[in-house]
Amino acid sequence: MSSFEDRVSHCKGELRQNSDTVIYWSVLAHRIADNPALARAIELANEHGKRCLVVASLSIHGGEITKRQTKFAVQGIAEMKEALKEKSIPFFFLAVCDDGLPDAILDRAAAVITDFGYLRHHRQQREKLGQAFDGCIEALETMVCVPVVEVSDKQEYAARTIRKKLMERLDNWLTEAKMPTLEDQTGLRLDIEESPLDWKKIDGVSDDEASEIDWLEGGSEKARARLSAFLRSDLANYADDRSDANKENVSILSPYLRFGHIAPTEIVRKARSAKADADAFIEELVVRRELACNFCHYNHNYDRLDALPDWAEETLDKHESDERDPKYGTASLENAKTGDDVWNAAMMEMKQRGYLHNHLRMFWGKYIAKAMRDPKTAHKTLLTLNNRYFLDGGDPNSFANTLWVFGLHDRAFQENDVIGKVRPMGHGALERQFDVEKWVEDRQ
């Protein structure tokens, strides 16, 4: 078995010897470096004397993707296309293809290799592919360090229950997936029209307030530059300063991870060889991030309050009819029109920037949980705003963290009104970490 095959978490069917092409259907990992699914597709093509074709499509949640996310994602896909061209590997961009690969592609396919995603639409994509195609299908875990199915066979309760399982296995999963050279580099003609790599022309891009942003550009090169800058100047102080939103001593790699522009394995390898202690950073990148993937993979209600542990559901039910003071509806929240200046500034920051520091995300989420008429409405609003405005929205992390606000992966605390035994968080918790007044002032 090759090292790439170790990451296959779903497989079906036999390679069709009469068809001429191995397809890599890139739905998540839009990169060529350290991409085991791409490497596996080339390896299979070489082994069976086939050509290789890369087909990329956007992985979208809930049928739509925002302008800022589309622009960022397509910047990475455009870079992938250029890099493949240099290696004479044909490429097709299908933009949004929730219904699966077109017949013109499947008819030529000996095998389809794809990324293994953890969300409902990824599962549906795999199922539809299995119904439409009777050749070999393999889905590889390209978005995590340790494949989710290798770490645990069940939903883990919290970071403390998954940490040891992940860390014990991590070293065995960090080897770079080097891309083999494709032997058959003859061209390939397909009778279908490729989508333009112009994000403005892509159907299904929602025309909401989440307009495009310019301060962060997508793509593997930009991801690597950001990683290098972080390792050079911020990693050494990450453990002490990462909670200080004024210093922003964090990596801002989450959008690149969301769209697969950089492999988490590459980040861990480089962080470990930097001249600073990387443990606190690896705790977030590996333990917290991969706990979120574990959650979405094993709990198919990941976008509903039903996925909460019993204690959290019970306490929220008990306090459902408590009076909310203040109380807001979706429009006041989305328009940042509450009576809380810090919260309004956080909401504006995520709308304008598409990014918010982790501690402010916690505060932002906890406020919504307390200020809306019931937990179900609050959770729905939180998730909608999260996935609409954050560049990294629509990720397993989005679903796990919006439920963390209501008690997921956490323990019970002393009982309060409205949120019951769920961990409270208000201004005091923020002020203990950094100068909140300065943070707000800097944004006025």
Ligand SMILES: Cc1cc2nc3c(=O)[nH]c(=O)nc-3n(C[C@H](O)[C@H](O)[C@H](O)COP(=O)(O)OP(=O)(O)OC[C@H]3O[C@@H](n4cnc5c(N)ncnc54)[C@H](O)[C@@H]3O)c2cc1C
């Ligand atoms: C209410 C709420 C909503 C959130 N929504 C999202 C979201 O939509 N998408 C998203 O990727 N993250 C989300 N997070 C988690 C976290 O806030 C971001 O991943 C982090 O702030 C990204 O910034 P960074 O890349 O600079 O992080 P760094 O501090 O540099 O961390 C490195 C990487 O570790 C991972 N990481 C860091 N913090 C967490 C965490 N708490 N949980 C899981 N993984 C983490 C991320 O992949 C991050 O890129 C949310 C957190 C909260 C409390």
